[in-house]
Structures are given as C-alpha cells and as structure tokens.
Amino acid sequence: MKTTDQSNFSVSSQAVEIASALRTLYITRVAFSVLWILLVVTVAKTNNTLANILFIIYPVWDVVATFFDIKANAQAVKKTPQYVNVGIGILTTIAVIIALQSGIPQALMVFGLWAILTGLIQLILGLRRRKHFEGQWPMIISGAQSMLAGGFIIATAQTPNQGVASLAGYSAFGAFYFALAAFRLSKTIKNASLAA
Numbered sequence: 001m002k003t004t005d006q007s008n009f010s011v012s013s014q015a016v017e018i019a020s021a022l023r024t025l026y027i028t029r030v031a032f033s034v035l036w037i038l039l040v041v042t043v044a045k046t047n048n049t050l051a052n053i054l055f056i057i058y059p060v061w062d063v064v065a066t067f068f069d070i071k072a073n074a075q076a077v078k079k080t081p082q083y084v085n086v087g088i089g090i091l092t093t094i095a096v097i098i099a100l101q102s103g104i105p106q107a108l109m110v111f112g113l114w115a116i117l118t119g120l121i122q123l124i125l126g127l128r129r130r131k132h133f134e135g136q137w138p139m140i141i142s143g144a145q146s147m148l149a150g151g152f153i154i155a156t157a158q159t160p161n162q163g164v165a166s167l168a169g170y171s172a173f174g175a176f177y178f179a180l181a182a183f184r185l186s187k188t189i190k191n192a193s194l195a196a
Helices: 002-041 048-072 079-098 104-129 138-154 163-196
Strands: none
Touching: 002 048, 002 163, 048 079, 048 104, 079 104, 104 138, 104 163, 138 163
16 A cells, blocks of 8 residues: 555656646747747737748747757656657758748748648647646647637738738737746646645
C-alpha cells in the first residue's frame, strides 16, 4: 500500500510540475501577444521596417514557445505534434521573409495558412492532453478558431489594413485562450496539491 501511495504521489507531483510549467508558458505567451498587438496596431502602421520585423518575430516566437512546451512535458508524453509545429514555424518564418519581398498581403496569406495548420495541431494536442489535465478546452476551441481565422486572414489579405487587423485579432483571441488555459491549469495545480 505504501508503494502505491508513493507512486500516486509521484504521478501527482509530476502532474503539478508539468501544469505549473505550462501555466507559466501560457502566461508568457499572453504577455508576448499583448505587446505584439500593441506594436502592430500603433507603431507598425507608420514604420514599414518595424512592421516587417514584427511579422517575422511572430512565427519565430511560436517556435521558441513550442520548444518550452516540449521541455515542460513528461518524457513519456508523445511530442510529435509539437515537433511538427516547430517545423511548420520555421518554414513559416522563411516563407514570411520571402513573402514580405512582395508585400504585406502576401505575408498575410502565409500567416493565414500557418494559422490553419497550427490550429489543427493545437486542436489535436488539446484533445490528447484533455485526458490528463484540466484546462485544455480553451486550447481545443482556440485550435478550431485558429483554423477559421486563418481562412479569414487569407480572404482579407488583399484589403488595405483589414488583413493586418485580422492578424491582430487572431493574436488577441489566441492570447485570450492562453489566459483561460492558464487559469484552468491553476485549478489543476490546486486540486493535485490537495490530493497529494
């Protein structure tokens, strides 16, 4: 019985550690998105160089955040969706750099495609994590919404200012869902700590 109790404590302790790391990552993603949106809707409108830098930084940050997500998870958890996401993020960064040579609308189309692909991955990842952690429904909904937003970004890419506004809105919704997930993970951490 003692061995079972120790095993349960170990699992609970590991769940708390993973949930805490994911919560910190989600809060960091929220902060980044808010800052990025503020810069896009203010300074980037009058500064093309900064706008280009912000467009490139966004997928780069997603790659970095995904590496932290991989690190936060237990060794036994399959990380294929995250690795696929890293690959897509790197390709997106390269594609955005190339697309920006032709203009913002072309870069927005790249972002739209990226939103669709990463939304699908986020949806799959959220569904898998739902078995082990609370707080994944916002990520599941966000993944589905990301796919829809990607289509909308592509559809509005050629409309002056509308495409950039769509991208900022996409980022804002992502931040909202990461904030919700962080809040729900706080409940997971609290419940696991009480059960320990």
